[in-house]
Amino acid sequence: MGQIEWAMWANEQALAAGLIMLTGGIVAVAGQFKGWYFAAYAIAAGVLVCLLEYPRSKRKKGSTMERCGQKYLTAVVKVFGPLTRNYYIRAILHAALAVPAGFLLSTILGTVCLGIASGIYLLAAVRGEEWRPIEQKPQERPHVGDTIKQPPSNPPPRPPADARKKLPAEVGGQVNPIPVEAE
Template sequence: MTQRQIEWAMWANEQAVASAFILISGGAIGIAGLFKGWEFGIYGILAGIFVLIIEYPRGKRKTKHSTQERKCQRTLSRLLNCCGPVTRNYFVRFIMHLVLCVPACFILATLLGGVCLFITSMIYMVAAFRGEEWVAVGLEEKEEDPVRELKSFKQPRKPPPRFRGPVQEEGENRV
């Protein structure tokens, strides 16, 4: 029996997107609720948007190459692909999320987002130690097979069916 390999980066990516939304909403509550230290609410919104931009594009799966793309992810994938090893390496993402979660824990409104980012960073640490790396989805050029296109123009072997009209009985008069 073969053992399946867990792809930790996929879990971390989904956790990071959820953390970004939680951090943005917590920051909005921190500002609107006039919390003491509401400036951390502004930080929560800005950090959440930054995490969302970095984490929105899904990476290509290692085992099954059938990764479902998110809507409109290709432009952000191109941006992350241009940044090179800084955005592909999960050690960098581990450190980035760990640093971003600390100021989010200073007020109650953004505390849940900060804890979620901390959990995200721990999952990315596991993915980094397992040797996973982010690879862009959908940016590779698909090679067209000219032989397949020619095969679609095969000559038919049977003639098309012909319509003869209604079948008449022997006793009916033909006009």
């Protein structure tokens, strides 16, 4: 059985937590809750978490499905270097971002989810995982001369090569344009 890549699970959990925190913050600000300043904080923290977590990391084995438009945010995450690549730092960042949003009922679900993501990131960091960008390999275009082995000798429609009958004239090297039928 293969190794579990915990960072992949933490990424999905943190992205969902950011969206939940953002939604809860919008609800609290729009509903004019008493602690609306916690809701405003939750909106900002939710946006920050979503921007940080949107680009997926490259898996060690197998293929990684890239999210739509991920390459633009991957460039931003790469700029910050070890601050965004190291999962110990992400675990601490998510735990710190989760605390203030926990004081408001509409954002508490996002807080709990972000706390869980922080724990999973800590587990991933202990296991030695690190964020690696998904980089596109340039696709080599095949050369025209390499793809065509032998051009066809007779016009379409052509029967399969094994179904064609060899005429006696073809064996000698010349083809008779008018077929002769033996009686």
